[in-house]
Amino acid sequence: MNRLEFFTPVRIARGHGEPVEEIDNVSEAMTFLRHWPKGRRGPVYQCALNCCAAALAGQMSAEEARKAFTGFARITRLLDDDIALPIRGEKMDSAYTPRR
Template identity: 75%
Template sequence: MDYLHFFSPVRISRGQGHPAEEIDSVAEAMVFLRKWPTGRRGPVYRCALNCCSAALSGQMSAEEARKAFTGFARITRLLDDDMALPMAGENMASVYALRR
């Protein structure tokens, strides 16, 4: 099941006073998503859940599922600020556009 591990973990921050949580596999992302409140499960949630399910069944890569889960964390404002920094090959304009 090593192929289900993310290349780099997704850091979730629930705010000051709470430790950041690192999600480093599709299975951990699924556990996190299944605990998400039912009333807050919108289209971005469903996309992340579907992508993680597809990765678990071998229809999608773990990195594609990671991108969907990262998008969910960003939209819900759970993505740790350190994770919002651009990766190699990205420019700051794309990061600022995502934060708006």
């Protein structure tokens, strides 16, 4: 396994009827973030971008970057919640409420 690959992909759902996109690694997450509209880039976006950049530089693990990117996807309501379950050893945020 490549050090930049996620153990579990982050599934992005852009809208009803649109195909779900799987983000499998830090490079794909960084590409996704770079294409995000400039007018919608806030602190959660910046955190995810910084974490992905740190992982690419070897200063952070891919899983830490995945957590930040997953948080960004959840906040922006792009996360496909059916697959966004924590991986082994990862605790779910107690404030998390699934979208339905």
